[in-house]
Amino acid sequence: MLKTLVALLLCLEGVLGAQPPAARKAVPPKTVRLYVFDCGMITFSAEGVARYHVTPAEVGETRMPVPCFLVAHPKGTLMWDVGVIPDATVEKEAAAGGARYEVNPTATALVSRTLTGQLAAIGYRPADITFVAISHAHKDHSANLNLFATSTWLTRPAERAFMWQPGNERVEQSFYTKLEHSKSITVEKDEYDVFDDGTVVMKAAPGHTPGHQVLLLQLASTGRVMIAGDLYHYPAERALHRPPPDNEFDVRQSAASRAMIEDYLRKTRTAMWIQHDFAANAKLKKSPAYYE
Numbered sequence: 001m002l003k004t005l006v007a008l009l010l011c012l013e014g015v016l017g018a019q020p021p022a023a024r025k026a027v028p029p030k031t032v033r034l035y036v037f038d039c040g041m042i043t044f045s046a047e048g049v050a051r052y053h054v055t056p057a058e059v060g061e062t063r064m065p066v067p068c069f070l071v072a073h074p075k076g077t078l079m080w081d082v083g084v085i086p087d088a089t090v091e092k093e094a095a096a097g098g099a100r101y102e103v104n105p106t107a108t109a110l111v112s113r114t115l116t117g118q119l120a121a122i123g124y125r126p127a128d129i130t131f132v133a134i135s136h137a138h139k140d141h142s143a144n145l146n147l148f149a150t151s152t153w154l155t156r157p158a159e160r161a162f163m164w165q166p167g168n169e170r171v172e173q174s175f176y177t178k179l180e181h182s183k184s185i186t187v188e189k190d191e192y193d194v195f196d197d198g199t200v201v202m203k204a205a206p207g208h209t210p211g212h213q214v215l216l217l218q219l220a221s222t223g224r225v226m227i228a229g230d231l232y233h234y235p236a237e238r239a240l241h242r243p244p245p246d247n248e249f250d251v252r253q254s255a256a257s258r259a260m261i262e263d264y265l266r267k268t269r270t271a272m273w274i275q276h277d278f279a280a281n282a283k284l285k286k287s288p289a290y291y292e
């Protein structure tokens, strides 16, 4: 009996010990910082890859990472995209090596680290985050929205309507029930300057969903970066000029957004980060390291 109890306590300590140590509460940085978190990986069937008008041979690696991003600005913080499986589920499945979730019949996600744990490691709690925004409401970008019900939600009306549209199978409404009545700012303009100094700007790029948007950052040493949501999924779609997937909310609008964004990137000399790009993501510095 005693032996069992000791074993149980040791086991419990092992589980608790696996949690990252809570860092000291973060202080606002002097210049804008960008943190990249590991919010999971999606594996596709051959049929799933074909949806993007590319072949496994053309893309090489068919898996798609799911990153989440935190922008820390001197005047506050912005959480951008929040993963594919809620933290509570990931915690429950920790002993099994992570949580699995069928995003759709062609795509399965595996998540082994919580967003809350990764935020805690750099001194933030979800309740500390000033603003939350998503590139779009698909299941692999919105899983932890409920954690940010005390943040101010920056949302475009078209996406908000899409999120609560009855019978919408492209979203998981339980991921964001708490946002229905949370504090929000309705973003109507093409470009929305989050901290009013041009360093963090959300820009409309509709088509993938009705209110799909990208995030533009002006970083002191890294330079101009666009975190492009799902404007593309595989970099091969862009390099090979393939048309958008047939299951986009509006294929023609997606194609127009891609053309507009490519033009914008050229004119402003901005680098594009495709969020689901496996090779590019593998090279990104991950939190606690950051871009500035």
Ligand SMILES: [Zn+2]
Residues within 6 Å of the ligand: 138, 140, 141, 230, 276
């Ligand atoms: Zn996605």
